[in-house]
Amino acid sequence: MIKNKNKNKNIYLLAVLFLSYLSMSIIPDTLMAYIRPVSSKVAESLFTNIDMITPTNKDQFKYESSSSSKKDIKAFCEKLDSVFKKYNWFQDPCSSIDWTAEQRTKQGHPLIYTEFGNGQRSTMIFSGVHPDELVAIPIGFKLATYLKENPDIYTDKNIRIIIAPLLNPDGLFLDKPTRANTNGVDLNRNFFTKDWYSSAKKSWQTRPGRKRDKRVFPGYFPNSEVETLFQIRLINKFIPSKILSMHAPLGFLDYDGPGKKVASTPTEKKAKNLVYSISEKSGNYRVVQYTYYPGSLGNYAGNERSIPTVTLEFDTEDPNKFKNYWKTFLPGLMNYITYDIDQVGYNVKSMFLHPYLE
Ligand SMILES: [Zn+2]
Numbered sequence: 001m002i003k004n005k006n007k008n009k010n011i012y013l014l015a016v017l018f019l020s021y022l023s024m025s026i027i028p029d030t031l032m033a034y035i036r037p038v039s040s041k042v043a044e045s046l047f048t049n050i051d052m053i054t055p056t057n058k059d060q061f062k063y064e065s066s067s068s069s070k071k072d073i074k075a076f077c078e079k080l081d082s083v084f085k086k087y088n089w090f091q092d093p094c095s096s097i098d099w100t101a102e103q104r105t106k107q108g109h110p111l112i113y114t115e116f117g118n119g120q121r122s123t124m125i126f127s128g129v130h131p132d133e134l135v136a137i138p139i140g141f142k143l144a145t146y147l148k149e150n151p152d153i154y155t156d157k158n159i160r161i162i163i164a165p166l167l168n169p170d171g172l173f174l175d176k177p178t179r180a181n182t183n184g185v186d187l188n189r190n191f192f193t194k195d196w197y198s199s200a201k202k203s204w205q206t207r208p209g210r211k212r213d214k215r216v217f218p219g220y221f222p223n224s225e226v227e228t229l230f231q232i233r234l235i236n237k238f239i240p241s242k243i244l245s246m247h248a249p250l251g252f253l254d255y256d257g258p259g260k261k262v263a264s265t266p267t268e269k270k271a272k273n274l275v276y277s278i279s280e281k282s283g284n285y286r287v288v289q290y291t292y293y294p295g296s297l298g299n300y301a302g303n304e305r306s307i308p309t310v311t312l313e314f315d316t317e318d319p320n321k322f323k324n325y326w327k328t329f330l331p332g333l334m335n336y337i338t339y340d341i342d343q344v345g346y347n348v349k350s351m352f353l354h355p356y357l358e
Helices: 001-024 027-034 038-048 070-086 136-149 196-206 227-236 266-281 298-305 319-338
Strands: 100-104 110-118 119-127 159-164 243-249 250-257 311-315
Touching: 070 110, 070 136, 100 227, 100 250, 110 136, 110 227, 119 136, 119 227, 136 159, 136 196, 136 243, 136 319, 227 298, 243 266, 243 298, 243 319, 250 266, 250 298, 266 311, 266 319, 298 311
Parallel strands: 119 159, 119 243, 243 311
Antiparallel strands: 100 110, 110 159, 250 311
């Protein structure tokens, strides 16, 4: 009898442990998926008022969500032009493009993006998330200019290209550009991925040789930064068939998404081969199977939402390499854009709120 009682107790304990494990690992995400979405306006107002942020740093996290007028964007483009002059990249990178900006950074800079073509197969291209990786920025703007000048690439071809070439303008418009944004957050560690709470801070605090490295601080909570929300909103809005994000200086191409580890179905194989569409036309640029981090775009979009996501890491950050890289990678980028892949991502739409709001 006593033995039975103990056995029951053990089963009970196991059940409790199992349930707590479930609640830690699954519930936030489940909530995210099932909770009735609120309008982004309501979400924004809630977002700026949650006490989770801690009373001492709360004010840092308020952000404006006003769209930018043509005049604002013009002023932004002029500012950008002077940066391009400083690095001797190219003239007038910005003002000829029809940009949209629905959000602003803490410093008031518009978060710009533009679209080319209106087809079903969409490619989303990001650069400038880490502005100290300088050379990626002119490539993003040059690509937008190039597509504007060559509409035959996407017209009547069932293609759409969305480019957001400067995800972290605040980090660029400094005497010495930084990786992090104004709040000191690494935007490529701030996405609300399933492993954020269990791993993001821990890996930041304990990473061998780089403990508490300020350059890779993931934020006080996931999706805390307007620049992260900007990317999530773009992904939710366009549900891209594929994403490309440009960085430096690791010198490789990496793929996150369906079939990353083992590609068994034809769809997975096709998705995984995406990374070679760039490599083949860009001097067989090195392809690796790199890890993804808690809160990174590759993890959020590629791993969790199954949107084939390629990271292009140029092999230096050197701003003087811009012309070289443009020449080397343009054929690869074109091949990537026209790579015929249907939308394979699922569960793409997600709430961008902090889970503690629910
Ligand atoms: Zn980077």
